[in-house]
Amino acid sequence: MTHAPLPEELAGQLAGHFGRRFSRGESSRLQHGRDESVHPPQLPDGVVHAENNDEVALVVRLCAAHGVPVIPYGVGSSVEGHVLAPCGGISLDLSGMNRVLAIHAEDGDATVEAGVTRKQLNDALKGSGLFFPIDPGADATLGGMAATRASGTNAVRYGTMKDNVLATTTVLADGRIMKTGGRARKSSAGYDLTRLLVGSEGTLGIMTELTVKLYPIPEAISAAVCTFPDIDSAVQTVIQTIQLGVPVARIELLDALSLKAINTFSKTTLAEAPTLFFEFHGSPAGAEEQAQTVQAIADEMGGTHFQWATRPEDRSRLWQARHDAYFACLQLKPGCRCFPTDVCVPISRLAECIAATNADIAQVSIPIALFGHVGDGNFHLVVLVDPANDQEMAEAAWISQRVVERAIAMEGTCTGEHGIGLGKRKYLVAEHGEVAVDVMRALKAALDPANLLNPGKILPPARVAAD
Amino acid sequence: MTHAPLPEELAGQLAGHFGRRFSRGESSRLQHGRDESVHPPQLPDGVVHAENNDEVALVVRLCAAHGVPVIPYGVGSSVEGHVLAPCGGISLDLSGMNRVLAIHAEDGDATVEAGVTRKQLNDALKGSGLFFPIDPGADATLGGMAATRASGTNAVRYGTMKDNVLATTTVLADGRIMKTGGRARKSSAGYDLTRLLVGSEGTLGIMTELTVKLYPIPEAISAAVCTFPDIDSAVQTVIQTIQLGVPVARIELLDALSLKAINTFSKTTLAEAPTLFFEFHGSPAGAEEQAQTVQAIADEMGGTHFQWATRPEDRSRLWQARHDAYFACLQLKPGCRCFPTDVCVPISRLAECIAATNADIAQVSIPIALFGHVGDGNFHLVVLVDPANDQEMAEAAWISQRVVERAIAMEGTCTGEHGIGLGKRKYLVAEHGEVAVDVMRALKAALDPANLLNPGKILPPARVAAD
Numbered sequence: 053m054t055h056a057p058l059p060e061e062l063a064g065q066l067a068g069h070f071g072r073r074f075s076r077g078e079s080s081r082l083q084h085g086r087d088e089s090v091h092p093p094q095l096p097d098g099v100v101h102a103e104n105n106d107e108v109a110l111v112v113r114l115c116a117a118h119g120v121p122v123i124p125y126g127v128g129s130s131v132e133g134h135v136l137a138p139c140g141g142i143s144l145d146l147s148g149m150n151r152v153l154a155i156h157a158e159d160g161d162a163t164v165e166a167g168v169t170r171k172q173l174n175d176a177l178k179g180s181g182l183f184f185p186i187d188p189g190a191d192a193t194l195g196g197m198a199a200t201r202a203s204g205t206n207a208v209r210y211g212t213m214k215d216n217v218l219a220t221t222t223v224l225a226d227g228r229i230m231k232t233g234g235r236a237r238k239s240s241a242g243y244d245l246t247r248l249l250v251g252s253e254g255t256l257g258i259m260t261e262l263t264v265k266l267y268p269i270p271e272a273i274s275a276a277v278c279t280f281p282d283i284d285s286a287v288q289t290v291i292q293t294i295q296l297g298v299p300v301a302r303i304e305l306l307d308a309l310s311l312k313a314i315n316t317f318s319k320t321t322l323a324e325a326p327t328l329f330f331e332f333h334g335s336p337a338g339a340e341e342q343a344q345t346v347q348a349i350a351d352e353m354g355g356t357h358f359q360w361a362t363r364p365e366d367r368s369r370l371w372q373a374r375h376d377a378y379f380a381c382l383q384l385k386p387g388c389r390c391f392p393t394d395v396c397v398p399i400s401r402l403a404e405c406i407a408a409t410n411a412d413i414a415q416v417s418i419p420i421a422l423f424g425h426v427g428d429g430n431f432h433l434v435v436l437v438d439p440a441n442d443q444e445m446a447e448a449a450w451i452s453q454r455v456v457e458r459a460i461a462m463e464g465t466c467t468g469e470h471g472i473g474l475g476k477r478k479y480l481v482a483e484h485g486e487v488a489v490d491v492m493r494a495l496k497a498a499l500d501p502a503n504l505l506n507p508g509k510i511l512p513p514a515r516v517a518a519d
Numbered sequence: 520m521t522h523a524p525l526p527e528e529l530a531g532q533l534a535g536h537f538g539r540r541f542s543r544g545e546s547s548r549l550q551h552g553r554d555e556s557v558h559p560p561q562l563p564d565g566v567v568h569a570e571n572n573d574e575v576a577l578v579v580r581l582c583a584a585h586g587v588p589v590i591p592y593g594v595g596s597s598v599e600g601h602v603l604a605p606c607g608g609i610s611l612d613l614s615g616m617n618r619v620l621a622i623h624a625e626d627g628d629a630t631v632e633a634g635v636t637r638k639q640l641n642d643a644l645k646g647s648g649l650f651f652p653i654d655p656g657a658d659a660t661l662g663g664m665a666a667t668r669a670s671g672t673n674a675v676r677y678g679t680m681k682d683n684v685l686a687t688t689t690v691l692a693d694g695r696i697m698k699t700g701g702r703a704r705k706s707s708a709g710y711d712l713t714r715l716l717v718g719s720e721g722t723l724g725i726m727t728e729l730t731v732k733l734y735p736i737p738e739a740i741s742a743a744v745c746t747f748p749d750i751d752s753a754v755q756t757v758i759q760t761i762q763l764g765v766p767v768a769r770i771e772l773l774d775a776l777s778l779k780a781i782n783t784f785s786k787t788t789l790a791e792a793p794t795l796f797f798e799f800h801g802s803p804a805g806a807e808e809q810a811q812t813v814q815a816i817a818d819e820m821g822g823t824h825f826q827w828a829t830r831p832e833d834r835s836r837l838w839q840a841r842h843d844a845y846f847a848c849l850q851l852k853p854g855c856r857c858f859p860t861d862v863c864v865p866i867s868r869l870a871e872c873i874a875a876t877n878a879d880i881a882q883v884s885i886p887i888a889l890f891g892h893v894g895d896g897n898f899h900l901v902v903l904v905d906p907a908n909d910q911e912m913a914e915a916a917w918i919s920q921r922v923v924e925r926a927i928a929m930e931g932t933c934t935g936e937h938g939i940g941l942g943k944r945k946y947l948v949a950e951h952g953e954v955a956v957d958v959m960r961a962l963k964a965a966l967d968p969a970n971l972l973n974p975g976k977i978l979p980p981a982r983v984a985a986d
Contacts, residue, residue: 156867158758158762158866159865159866160762201706202707203705214705214711215682224954231952234930234931234950235931236895236926237863237866237896238670238679238681238895238897238935238936239668239932239934240668240718240935240936240938240939241932241934241938241939241943242718242950242959242977242978243715243718243977244668244714244715245951245959247711248710248962250711251710251711252710256710268762268763270764295625295735297737299766335808337805337808338805338808394707396704398702398704399626400625428703428704430704430705459703463702464701464702465703465706465708467707467708468703468707469705471707471708472707479708480709483701484698484699484709485697485698487691487695487697488698488699488712491966492710494965495715495962495965495966497965498961498962498964498965510709510710
């Protein structure tokens with residue numbers, strides 16, 4: 053897509069206000085114009101590092117006056133092209149807004165700037181007895197996680213960002229600064245602007261501060277790993293666990309190829325077969341009871357090698373291996389990139405969805421690992437491609453389209469936690485229907501009439517009227 | 520407010536389509552033009568009983584063509600004037616849309632028409648091993664509960680309607696039928712229209728079908744009741760319970776006057792002192808462990824008469840008494856109405872908020888009972904007034920304003936679960952700020968440009984521009 057160059061008057065204003073925190077250099081623009089996925093980079097015209105609400109508002113106002121797009125940027129760990137600049141404009145880097153503003157231990161909430169990462173928040177919580185549970189693989193910023201409605205391994209117990217953002221400070225398209233939500237645990241006071249912003253990927257406003265829920269660190273945490281003869285028996289174990297209402301904190305599936313990658317990458321000796329990783333949170337008796345219930349289910353389903361890990365160092369090694377799965381898989385094919393998929397289906401359809409997907413995988417030449425947060429019905433394919441290889445990209449696109457269409461046909465979603473960005477726009481109408489997408493467009497037009505906040509993301513181009 | 524009479528052409532169209540299900544009779548209009556609160560009735564010009572999505576869409580389209588408002592109606596159990604007709608128009612009664620459309624036991628969700636009540640849904644779930652936990656006092660419709668973002672006694676464990684509505688079918692202001700959300704447990708696919716609609720009180724669209732989450736009936740349920748020397752020690756028990764992360768299912772505070780009312784109404788012999796009601800859900804061992812932990816906290820805080828109830832009939836009697844508290848309080852002053860309050864504050868401020876409120880209560884002549892869902896920081900005053908008595912109404916208004924302003928000053932909300940309706944509009948700006956309320960107005964204008972969906976609710980009249 054071609055677009056007008058950055059107006060020199062705007063460049064001068066930004067340079068005047070931000071000095072060295074405004075850059076038009078190639079390396080900075082390249083860093084801010086690409087993400088972790090296969091999307092080819094699309095560079096912004098400049099990068100501003102903002103350090104407070106007023107600076108964010110200033111950038112938005114200056115850019116609005118010149119009709120120039122603004123693209124919020126955290127650490128660039130998203131995977132659907134969210135931070136790319138298909139219409140040019142200014143990448144607004146919020147990683148310098150990284151102050152933990154308040155920790156209310158008694159109320160179980162914290163207020164942070166949007167550039168605080170999840171690990172930074174958990175470091176700040178040390179000694180408080182509390183933790184923040186949402187953990188996408190990367191050490192993403194909380195602003196970015198809110199923008200994509202992220203989740204991760206703990207969501208089956210603690211929910212997603214939608215459930216854990218209580219309040220925001222948000223800069224609107226006209227530069228006004230808005231507060232949404234509040235610190236009460238529930239409210240029926242007016243439209244839920246907080247949850248409209250969570251998942252809006254920077255297209256309705258730029259979240260600059262968040263108040264998030266915290267949770268007491270469980271008295272006892274134990275972990276377990278169990279190998280299964282096939283994917284289906286593992287998935288049936290998950291389904292029964294969820295249906296029994298066992299309050300498991302994490303329940304993750306990895307396929308044989310993922311385990312092979314992990315063993316190589318993490319020097320582990322796990323069985324290279326379909327495997328479930330579990331974590332149990334509770335009182336010592338409660339966590340043990342959960343584990344026993346799940347072990348009984350796994351036994352019935354043919355699970356073997358049910359191994360416990362209650363010592364913190366064993367748990368950490370186990371879960372580090374799980375968290376490294378993505379990077380481990382990337383090493384299966386040196387120099388490759390990942391073509392991400394992220395479907396989520398009602399759990400009753402999960403086994404069927406994975407089986408059909410594995411049948412597709414058997415038909416292509418590229419390596420594809422499968423793992424995911426199956427307690428939610430969410431799984432990823434790590435489709436390993438050389439982006440320069442058209443044949444591989446075509447196979448990846450075919451697999452991706454097949455799994456998305458299958459998930460939608462099963463009343464699921466094209467994205468459980470990554471977001472739409474550029475990559476999944478083409479499925480938005482298939483998933484939600486034309487009317488809902490029209491309403492999304494109306495909301496976008498109401499809040500960003502000039503289409504300058506992260507333009508081109510989420511919403512597919514409008515329909516051409518039928519003749 | 521005066522408004523134009525119902526156009527005869529529209530009346531003829533409605534009569535033609537709906538026959539006896541369209542009424543302009545006084546009794547039907549009166550029934551649909553008042554609610555459970557002190558708001559003086561404001562009658563619609565007519566009532567239509569719709570039985571399916573297409574009929575709802577038809578009413579909306581016909582009314583839109585004549586510029587006539589449409590006010591959705593369930594069973595009229597709301598308390599902030601939500602169903603009143605300050606601008607006239609058609610009350611659209613959805614109580615006939617009462618089919619349970621699907622129960623997906625494996626996935627833990629059900630799809631219902633908006634007129635299904637919470638008790639009806641739980642009756643339909645009998646034998647499935649599942650239940651729907653959200654329980655405002657009244658046997659409200661699920662559509663009405665979604666519209667007001669309702670909760671109740673179980674919210675501390677199971678969340679509110681915001682957390683439990685997965686998907687909707689919604690009729691828009693132009694009569695189009697929209698699907699929002701889906702049956703996947705999580706999704707990052709586009710703007711969260713479902714949560715924008717939940718709590719929008721019929722002003723953005725009319726929800727006609729809902730998919731809601733269900734939960735496994737716990738293996739063990741036990742209840743307990745405990746008396747305290749004063750409100751503060753009861754509240755401190757709540758705070759410690761929550762901060763320890765005890766997954767208590769219900770934790771309810773009632774003051775001495777509420778207990779007196781309950782004893783009279785329910786023929787119980789509970790101590791007439793500040794009291795906590797608890798319910799514990801889990802495995803037998805887990806529920807017992809929770810109860811023991813809470814009993815230890817209560818003991819430390821000076822709680823006495825910690826009584827258990829594990830037999831279903833004892834639990835039922837106890838909780839029936841709690842559920843009857845509102846009606847029991849109404850009997851304290853025959854012929855009175857309730858002026859409702861519904862604040863919710865961060866739990867660290869709860870004891871202080873209640874203490875200051877009790878100091879206010881000591882200054883007025885009218886009887887005021889206090890109880891609430893204190894695990895969430897939410898409590899109600901049952902302010903008993905004769906609506907025809909100006910002095911009593913003035914005292915009630917003073918108490919209400921004081922408690923709301925106090926809650927907002929404590930970073931809380933003017934309404935935890937009742938909604939804004941007509942009664943709390945004046946506090947919306949104080950709670951959210953002018954910018955957020957302007958954004959709410961922009962959303963309303965985008966989705967209902969002619970202001971015909973439940974006009975006059977939620978949004979305060981727009982500011983007059985300063986000179």
